[in-house]
Amino acid sequence: MLRVIDLAVGYNHEPVIEKINLEVGAGSFVSLVGPSGSGKTSILRAVSGLLAPRAGRVELEGGSGSLGFLFQDDALLPWRSARENVALGLRIRKYSRPAAESEADGWLRRLGLGGFGGRFPHELSGGQRKRVAIAQILALKPKLLLMDEPFASLDAIVRTRITQELLDWVEREHLSVLLVTHDLEEALTVSDRIYLLSEGPPARVIRSYDVPIPRPRDIFSSRKHADFNPLLERLWRDMSAAMNLSEAAAAR
Amino acid sequence: MSYLKKAAVRRAVALIALVLLWEGLSRAGVINPFYAPPPSEVLRVVITLFVERTIFTHLEATFFASLVGLGVGLALGVVLGFAAALIPWVADVLEPIMLLLNAIPRVILAPLFVIWLGIEMPSKIALAVVLVAVLIFFAVYNGIKDVNQLLVDRVRTLGGGRRVLLREVYIPSVTAWVLGSLKVAVGFAFTGACVGEFVAATRGLGYLLQFAQSTYNAALTMALIFLIMAFVLLLFFCAEAVERRLLRWRYRGSGARAA
Numbered sequence A: 001m002l003r004v005i006d007l008a009v010g011y012n013h014e015p016v017i018e019k020i021n022l023e024v025g026a027g028s029f030v031s032l033v034g035p036s037g038s039g040k041t042s043i044l045r046a047v048s049g050l051l052a053p054r055a056g057r058v059e060l061e062g063g064s065g066s067l068g069f070l071f072q073d074d075a076l077l078p079w080r081s082a083r084e085n086v087a088l089g090l091r092i093r094k095y096s097r098p099a100a101e102s103e104a105d106g107w108l109r110r111l112g113l114g115g116f117g118g119r120f121p122h123e124l125s126g127g128q129r130k131r132v133a134i135a136q137i138l139a140l141k142p143k144l145l146l147m148d149e150p151f152a153s154l155d156a157i158v159r160t161r162i163t164q165e166l167l168d169w170v171e172r173e174h175l176s177v178l179l180v181t182h183d184l185e186e187a188l189t190v191s192d193r194i195y196l197l198s199e200g201p202p203a204r205v206i207r208s209y210d211v212p213i214p215r216p217r218d219i220f221s222s223r224k225h226a227d228f229n230p231l232l233e234r235l236w237r238d239m240s241a242a243m244n245l246s247e248a249a250a251a252r
Numbered sequence B: 001m002s003y004l005k006k007a008a009v010r011r012a013v014a015l016i017a018l019v020l021l022w023e024g025l026s027r028a029g030v031i032n033p034f035y036a037p038p039p040s041e042v043l044r045v046v047i048t049l050f051v052e053r054t055i056f057t058h059l060e061a062t063f064f065a066s067l068v069g070l071g072v073g074l075a076l077g078v079v080l081g082f083a084a085a086l087i088p089w090v091a092d093v094l095e096p097i098m099l100l101l102n103a104i105p106r107v108i109l110a111p112l113f114v115i116w117l118g119i120e121m122p123s124k125i126a127l128a129v130v131l132v133a134v135l136i137f138f139a140v141y142n143g144i145k146d147v148n149q150l151l152v153d154r155v156r157t158l159g160g161g162r163r164v165l166l167r168e169v170y171i172p173s174v175t176a177w178v179l180g181s182l183k184v185a186v187g188f189a190f191t192g193a194c195v196g197e198f199v200a201a202t203r204g205l206g207y208l209l210q211f212a213q214s215t216y217n218a219a220l221t222m223a224l225i226f227l228i229m230a231f232v233l234l235l236f237f238c239a240e241a242v243e244r245r246l247l248r249w250r251y252r253g254s255g256a257r258a259a
Helices: A040-048 A082-092 A097-110 A126-138 A156-173 A184-190 A228-251 B003-027 B039-051 B055-086 B088-103 B106-117 B121-145 B149-157 B162-199 B205-214 B218-246
Strands: A002-011 A014-024 A029-033 A055-060 A067-070 A144-148 A176-180 A193-197 A205-210
Touching: A002 A040, A014 A029, A014 A040, A014 A055, A014 A176, A014 A205, A029 A040, A029 A184, A040 A055, A040 A067, A040 A144, A040 A176, A067 A126, A082 A097, A082 A126, A097 A126, A126 A156, A156 A184, A176 A184, A184 A228, A193 A228, A205 A228, B003 B039, B039 B218, B055 B088, B055 B121, B055 B162, B055 B205, B055 B218, B088 B121, B106 B121, B106 B162, B121 B162, B149 B162, B162 B205, B162 B218, B205 B218
Parallel strands: A029 A176, A029 A193, A067 A144, A144 A176
Antiparallel strands: A002 A014, A002 A055, A193 A205
């Protein structure tokens, strides 16, 4: 579905990531973990076309139209209602207004927000806004979801509930996902494969891990799987080592 | 009684007490009515201005200059602000001029406009335009520069190009900034018209005020000051109604619920 080959990006003269190679197969859930500031978000931005790569390339089946990008912030237009926000992407794809809005209403209903279509973002709770943002993306029927710590700002209960719902959706629709997170447990719970980045700049992929927990997954029972804790320990150790290494380098 | 109601009652009582005190002191001769005529006298002058219909030609002149100045100033500020934000060479040329015009008290241009455009309406409109246009220019220019980059990224990842960005992000974002400055702009437009009339005119509230001052007519001066305050407040409320109508997404009650 997605292949990233020798990707390098940077801002001004500063390289942020380099020689990034990773792959997201059709229907697979892949996570990028790493220390803060390791350029995880830059990888997603480069894949989505928001950031031009300095080197390397991104091969994406179906082109940018098959992508859905869920930001850390819900990034809804504050002057548009929930319905209009969801309909926006459809309207960009030349749906008529009535068709786009009726489709948007359907997505809002599916995400438990039936009756909230006329509300503006500031009239919704954080969890509701996040669901609107998800509806906005899913309405475009993407094949690959890019997610940048999308639920980090939510409280634990809402976060768990929305993560499980999205996980169910991804499995049912066979979507591919590239998730950026700093939460190792979350990464292990939902992913088929995890890439660990070094602490940049410039950051690189230092290791990848296959997660053999079977699907369909449940957030709670995944954590009880025999491979969960050993993998978590390995991830912790490797990430700590990567951080110590760069701290030692900085101290020198 | 809510705190707001209590505060309103306190303010009303204080205002009435002040007016009564002023009336009493003026009538008792404690303060010289030549300098501070009693409120009843000021009110009588206001009523006379309306009953004898002498005020209407002046009101018409000032309102016409203010509203035309406001409209043209808004349009000019919006066009120049968009041009400067989107075309770098326009910004290079305009920014220093606008910064300079913003830094000086722009009413000092009034005598120049009289020399250029005469003592009739155009010089008053021009002053109102300059006052409003500079304010709106910065509202638009900063509105575009400070547009939420996340929203731009959101629209781009949904497949939107420049036209969609302009329609969905830039114009609404700038509208919020411009409407936020609308009340100040209304005050500026009125200031431009009145000061222009004050400098040289044949009619208008500013002209009448200048006449009252030159004849040492304190009652007429005060009557005109209160009238101008009342009309500016009226325009303020109109501007606020427009703002609330166009920015209803911001003002509509919050009904946040749990997820």
